[in-house]
Amino acid sequence: MRLEYFQMVDRVVTLDADRITVESRVPEASPVFEGHFPGYAIVPGVLLVETMAQTAGWLLLSIEKLQRMPFLLKVNGANFRGFVGPGAPLVVEATRTHDGSGYAVASARILSDGKRVADAELTFRIMDFPAEPLRQAMTETARRIGLPGYDGSGHG
Amino acid sequence: MTTPVFDQIADIIAENSEVARDSITPGAHVINDLGIDSLDFLDIVFAIDKAFGIKVPVESWTQEVNAGTAPAEKYFVMGNLAQRIEELVAAKQAKA
Numbered sequence: 001m002r003l004e005y006f007q008m009v010d011r012v013v014t015l016d017a018d019r020i021t022v023e024s025r026v027p028e029a030s031p032v033f034e035g036h037f038p039g040y041a042i043v044p045g046v047l048l049v050e051t052m053a054q055t056a057g058w059l060l061l062s063i064e065k066l067q068r069m070p071f072l073l074k075v076n077g078a079n080f081r082g083f084v085g086p087g088a089p090l091v092v093e094a095t096r097t098h099d100g101s102g103y104a105v106a107s108a109r110i111l112s113d114g115k116r117v118a119d120a121e122l123t124f125r126i127m128d129f130p131a132e133p134l135r136q137a138m139t140e141t142a143r144r145i146g147l148p149g150y151d152g153s154g155h156g
Numbered sequence: 157m158t159t160p161v162f163d164q165i166a167d168i169i170a171e172n173s174e175v176a177r178d179s180i181t182p183g184a185h186v187i188n189d190l191g192i193d194s195l196d197f198l199d200i201v202f203a204i205d206k207a208f209g210i211k212v213p214v215e216s217w218t219q220e221v222n223a224g225t226a227p228a229e230k231y232f233v234m235g236n237l238a239q240r241i242e243e244l245v246a247a248k249q250a251k252a
Contacts, residue, residue, distance in 0.1 A: 073195060100205055102215040103198055123198070 001025055001051075001090075003032045003043070008051040009058060009092070012146045018096040020059040022145070024051065026088040033086065043084040048118040049075055052108035056094035056122050060104055062147055063096070066139055070104065070124035078120040088112045094122075102126055158182060161245070162238035165204060172199040182235030185228075210244045 001010055001024040010024040026043055033041035053072045060070040084090070091111045098105035104126060109119035129135040142150035158166075162182065169186075170177040173196040186192050192200065201212050217240075220226035230236055 073198065098202065098205065099211070100198075100202060101211055101213045102218075103202070105202065123202070125198070 001027055003027065003030045003047055006050060006054075007141075008047070008054045009145050012058065012148065012151075013091075015059070015062060015148045017063075018059075020055060020062070020094050022055050022058065022092050024090045024092065026084060026086055026090065028086045030086075041086050043088075045078070045080045045118070048080060048084065048110060049078055049120060051090070051092055051110060052094065052118065052120055053122055053124075055092040056096075056106035056108050057124065058142070058145070058147060059094050059096060059106065060124060060126060061138060061142070062149065064126060066135065066142060066150070067129075068126050069129045069134065069138070070126050072122060073103070073125045074123035076121040076123070078118070080118050082112070082115060082117040084110075084112060084117055090117075097121075159238060159242070161242050162235065164207065165238050165241060166234070168203045168207065169200055172196060172203055180234060182233075182238075184234045186232045186234065186237065190234075204241060208241060208245050208248075210241070210248055212241070212244065 001008055008024060009022045011022060013021045013023055032044065032047070036042065036044045057070050057072075064070070089112060092108065093111070094106050094108040096104055096106050102125065104124050106122050106124070107119070108122060110117050139150060166177060166180040169175055169180055169190070169192070173190070173192050175190045175192065180190065184190055186197065201214055204210070204212055217226070217231040221228045221231065231240060
């Protein structure tokens with residue numbers, strides 16, 4: 001996890017038809033913590049939302065076979081149930097709850113040490129990649145985080 | 157005279173936008189007359205999908221309109237939209 005680069009997902013753990021689980025570890029140090037907060041570092045809630053959005057995004061990217069890109073459109077009912085500090089291990093789960101025409105809805109939650117620390121419902125617009133370099137970058141990231149089918153294992 | 161499906165869709169639009177229920181008439185264009193933006197429209201489509209158990213094919217409708225193979229009125233004027241939804245519901249029931 002590199003907060004300042006918006007790299008929120010370290011590794012895909014499981015991927016099923018409508019569900020994904022990923023792991024991430026909050027870094028011990030980050031410029032983000034210099035401001036949030038001085039003397040008491042915690043991951044900003046907006047970055048927890050981003051973490052859930054990226055997790056659900058990888059699920060949708062996999063469903064779309066990396067041919068179309070989900071863009072976050074709406075966040076409903078975001079809850080932050082506990083502080084997430086430096087070094088925290090995170091397990092993030094996302095489930096596609098609705099498959100619409102050109103959009104999708106997912107529910108997501110973050111667990112740390114087995115305790116739920118955040119959850120939200122997320123809506124994405126799904127559209128053609130607006131730029132080829134973006135598609136290439138997403139494909140490279142899919143390989144880095146071990147998205148099945150793109151991790152070199154031959155499993156998809 | 158409106159149909160139950162029209163009334164249900166109009167209720168959904170009123171609940172998911174700032175449009176007054178009584179301004180939603182069969183001749184109203186969803187975007188041009190009611191001023192519904194793309195995010196509200198997506199919320200409305202989501203609510204319609206759930207309410208009727210269908211998948212409103214907004215992408216293919218938009219592609220048809222953009223390609224000039226169908227007039228926007230066919231899908232985005234309220235009376236016609238309700239008719240399209242009724243057709244989708246009937247097609248779903250015929251498959252069941």
